[in-house]
Amino acid sequence: MEEFRNNRQPQPSTSSKSGSKTAAPETKRSRVVVSQSKRGCVTCKTRRVKCDEQKPLCRRCVQAGRLCGGYSHESQLSGALQPALKIGIRTDNHTERLSYLAAQVLSLDNDGRPLQQDCVWGRIFVQLSNQVECVKAAAAAFGAAYESSLNNAIAKGSSSAWRYYGSALTTLQSDLNSKAAGRESLALASMILACVEILSQHERNALTHFLGAVQILTQTYQSCHGVPPTDILDKINDELVRINLLIGSYALSQTPSAMFLDFQEIDIGNDAFREPELAINTAMLCLHRSYQFIESAARLRYTYPSWKEQDPVMCKGQSDAVTECRSVLDGLTAVATRLQARYSGAASTRRESEELAEIYAIRAQLRSTIIFLLCAHSPFQTAYDEHLDEFRAVVSDAAASARLMRRAKPGVYKRFSTRPGIVGPLFIVSMKCRDTPLRALATTMLNEQGREGPTDGRIMAAIGARLASLETSACNTSSPCTTLAACDVLEGQRVHGYGVSPPRVDGDGRSVVDVRFSRPKVPLLLGWGQVDYSCLDNWTFWSEAIDI
Template sequence: MEALDTQQQPTNPRSSSQESASTPKRSRVVISQSKRGCITCKTRRVKCDEQRPLCWRCIQAGRLCGGYNQGSKVSSALRPALKIGVPADSHTERLSYLAAHVLSLDSDDRPLATDGVWGRIFLQLMNQVECVKAAAAAFGAACESLLNNATVEYPSPAWRYYGSALARLQSELNNETAIPESLALASLILAAVEILSQHEQNAFAHFLGAVQILTKTHPNCRGAPSADILRTFRDELVNIDVLIGSYALSRTPTVVYLGSHEAVSGDDMLRKPELAIKAAMLCLHQSYQFIESADRLRYTYPSWKEERDPIMCNAQSDVVAQCCSILDTLAALSTSLQAQFSSTTSTRSNTETLADIYVMRAQLTVTIIFLLCVHNPYETGYDKHLERFQSIVRDAAAATRLRRRTRSGAFKRFSMRPGIVNPLFIVGLKCRDPPLRALATRMLREQGREGPVDGQIMAAICARLAALETASSVPSSPGAPLAACDVLETQRVHGYMVPPPRLDDKGRRVVDVVFMWPYPPLAQGLGHVDYSGRDSWIYRSEPIHI
């Protein structure tokens, strides 16, 4: 009100000029924006210090740096001559640099998933937090031993880095000196180390540790993760859960709490393919949890399907319908992106997105087969899904062709993203059509590492399993080729166990695969024999050279 009265009084020109002469003028400070600054500083219209790979101004302010434009190389800042970040020796810098190339960077040294955990978050925290840097060095050491064709068991240097990272993580966790997202990321990196060595149980332990860190309240912690950070980590936890769980399709623990997820409409998924891929990952996660709960009842008699258990039947119907709905959305997306890919406006990003969509289609189709067969203890039940098996092979072939068009980096022998190895392996494992099984096995031999699975190991298992099942099979008619129906139920393998690879006395990689058959056969014992115990199974170990 006082300001309003002042404005209404008449002014004296002379007195105004005298006051202006006695009062110094206020100068406006103009901060020039850098044309080469990070995306976050440009958006905020402030001057960027242009530190690479991440702006130090953003780091000090606690903001997530958006990185730099596509014309800048990320790798130049990841080299040992870093001007910011935690102190580290040259070996640690070299190994963390290797970890960045394997986990975060494409063949052009740019982040693979800019907005994901392995994009800006990983690059920022790796150069800012000691436990994350140590975990990255441990992953780099394990990866280097694999690149050098070292033994599958970690040599002493890799173990030393792993032990140091584990001790650093434990220290910062006990002292609560690091923010939760840093501790969770370090735990996920150590899970990746165990995935690289195919020690899945240890990977699960680190994975569950990351979940507990993010969901537990730490009263003395330096700060709680923001909603955006939690959402990003939650998506990555779902990805890793699917990556590990897809190895056997029923390994995902139901005790994992990953928070609520927002529903995404079909229109939104069609406009943004990344939303469709996220929805597919969440659908897989939920489907694996149902498969795990239903698989415990597989060999009971009568089954929940025959008893018309409404809860189990409705749950099965719901997850199958959800998978089919997202599969239809992905089919529409692949048709749209394929048209763009055929035009001159296609970009590398479109190619990678289309390949990911084909991968998710194959993953969802495999899951639908398992969902429809989860109540059936007989392996012959998979014979009804030949067309779905064929579509898995087609989608896997399409994804392979697209990814061959993009130049692969020298270190891309490992991926944290679900791929086509597991779907092709399921075809070789459960599809008894000889030509299609042989095709899937041949395609597996051309694949590398995807999470805990190795394409060459899976191909060798499929080839040996096919030989065991068809050794005593006879064609239904003389002179006719062997068909799926000619492989009798008693000859079919019902399960397998795969320990980590070892080296034989000649230095060759060997996997001692254990195949399993029910005893007595289901046709004789189902309803009379308890197949939940080990005594009701026949185990046969087969050493397979890779």
């Protein structure tokens, strides 16, 4: 606000005792008001600050890490200081708004700052989503799907979200055919669409997009003819490995051999654990290799009751994989100790808390992977009963990670990460650990978790609870008050596997998931040597709709 005086100098007024007065010109004051723009963005108008009116997104909002609401002047927001848009605000440029929402979720931390500048979901995503049409369309599709997930509309099938998704598919196919976009842009757009399907819990569709990105990358590397790939291609390759870990887990971890996909080599030595980020990358590489071994071992699962004495090559591979996992665990323990010392100090930062939480989550992943590695030689579910200490360690690390994340100040939007977290390890305990108290604890912890990549903790908890009920309902103990031990759950009563469809709304308006359970028709202990368990005809499958 400015003040200024009339350029005429005022004359001092005089008065005498006789009451005579000398008239003087009156001082005039006027106010020049810099009013708030009536055409400013929704967010600036709500916050009652001046908007710079840059289109399509206000620069003031972008620089402050806030979600710019665009320039729709018919909509009103409640809560003048709310730092981001309420869901459902209409703007004159939906694609730009949704693309920026995708950046908020994929590329910014809880403080609104960009993630690591040189990673895929940092500078690379921001640059390509602003410059390349197919990447921008994919980003808008992700933003629309994320918005629908906040409104719980994905299970009901949001027409708006799938309209953007269809448009992104069309744009990607067009750019692929016309070669209007570079290979790195096409691969990134496919990765973003895989994330849309992950968010929507359509894991098979996510795998299709993932494999499309792998194929694009493979063709790119093959066409290089010895020329070193660009830095951006290497980073996209490494991110594809992480997505493979997320959507493939233990069942689909082996990428088709005709396609190029592997981590850039990292020496697992002391230097690999200098910094948290490097340590996490080392652990991801270890998980990738372990999952590949587990997948190869699965082909022998029903060939022998145990291939430990039948296949020395596989025994060596199993031993090497377990040793590598334990070595990485030791390295992560050292990193966690250093971070814990800093986190306990007065000068600890939120980022350090988040890094420590992620280290504990990766530790839980590694421990659950060790359990699968140690049981890879045996088709019997009772093999898992030998690793109760490892199951306890999984729950302990998962609890530490969850506790640290609860202490961190939540962001306006929960960031979508392609890194594995604690839902998977906890579900493994809920599914494979038959110690009743520990299994129940893991299921309870699962129920307290939200969405994590393709999985929802509450859905996994419901599946785990039902699976436990199926296995223990036929158990007989000496006393009704006696807590069931793992040995009380007989091999023939154990569920071997499950499959889950995307959420749907049933005829009564309830959100449910259809879960398909499986167990051998003749228990392994009774039919081994007479029944071919590699044949699906010798298995029983049944489906149940479970409320979520």
